[in-house]
Amino acid sequence: MTLLAARPSATTGRVRPRRRLAPGRPVPSGFLLGPLLLLGLWAAASASGWLDPRFLSAPWTVVTTAVELAESGRLQDNLLTSVERVALGLAIGIPAGAALALVSGLSRWGEAVIDGPIQIKRAIPSLALMPLLVLWLGIGEVMKVSVIAVGVLVPIYIHTHNGLRTIDSRYVELAETVRLSRAAFIRRVVLPGALPGFLLGLRFAVTTAWLILVVAELINSTSGIGYMMDLARTYGQTDVILVGLVVYGLLGLFSDAAVRLAERRTLSWRRTLAS
């Protein structure tokens, strides 16, 4: 028995080598490798003159342009306008979507009245509403914030409502046996139970908000990052367009990270499962 249990020593030279099929160890900071490689190619192509700056500016031009735009204050002004639009749209769309989901999830009448229209709205891309909203509200801030709010409302509603509907009926039964009041039931069972769904909706909502913002700013607008980029297009300034793209990318990245942070904070009871 002891012989069987003992590990064959490597010096016997008869150890069957293990066939490794998994990809192996992760490359340290591997996720940076691809982007850095692309950046290197881009720089090399620009430096050798092979890449026409009218087609794509050199990386260092983009950096200096960004610095110039920041020094003149144009970048900050436009950025602030864009962020304000998204923040307002989210501030209106998120509570509205969550409230509608609650009403629709907690009462059959509410569901009958609310769910249909939102499912129909879901089938229509929010951007397709823009012509109508422009006619109603003009091309000003109200229109832009409205498109964002309406677009954000849908994913918040869908995922929160789904979260509500999938709360385990056993918890409802428990709430009945301990005689929870309606208010306590909503606070202790419904809201925490729907929170994971709501947060998932929030991630979609944030992405949607930036997407709509880009379009709203590229069409009829006189301020914002999108406007800055569209103006640059008419002058053929690819460096300014690239600065705008980087800013949009960073904004999307940061807001997604913020939602994920909120998710980790509020769903800490779940982390114990994952870890």
Add this chain to the structure above:
Amino acid sequence: MATHTGELIRVQGLTRRYGARAVLDGLDLEIAPGEFVALLGQSGSGKSTLLRALAGLDDDVAGGGTVAVPEQVSVVFQDARLLPWARVLDNVVLGLPRAEQRGRECLAEVGLAGRERAWPNELSGGEQQRVALARSLVREPSLLLADEPFGALDALTRLRMHALLRRLFEQHRPAVLLVTHDVDEAIALADRVLVLGDGRIAAEKRLDGGTSTTEIRAELLRALGVTADL
């Protein structure tokens, strides 16, 4: 349909139907205050149906009869049924205002002092079921309904839970209706053992020391349709 009494728990002519089939069919049952009753029955015999009727959880089921239970009824389910997003203490005092102190005491009684801030899924199955017991106790029930509360636990944990339940029962003295499919569990814990069959109480044994437990065990198994070779 349920009326509240301070004392006797009385069920008369209880009928419950799923479709055309009467799961409970004119069942009569009385439980004295502070009495520990175990309910045995084959799987599907209607044990849970009876317990849900006593708990008032079956508005949606067809049937008739009268059920008189005390005001304070607590239920322990087979799964601990703790809200995963609420900490242990919050689960215990769920729906009770300003009951933190009593909640702590009840947790200490079930041997979980110091785990107040834990999340339910950080606890073992046995510990979760003890939290569920604490949640029932903190409400000072006159009737404790338990539907196979130890069914999902391993044998060793189950034995420990038996001792705990019996001790808690002796301290707080609620009437208990414990649904189980385990004859030995019923004998170990209860003052009286009922067997559910054909929608009624088909057999009844009192454990007052008069008859030997071996004999009672054999009779209960026979009533359950198991021919025991002892």
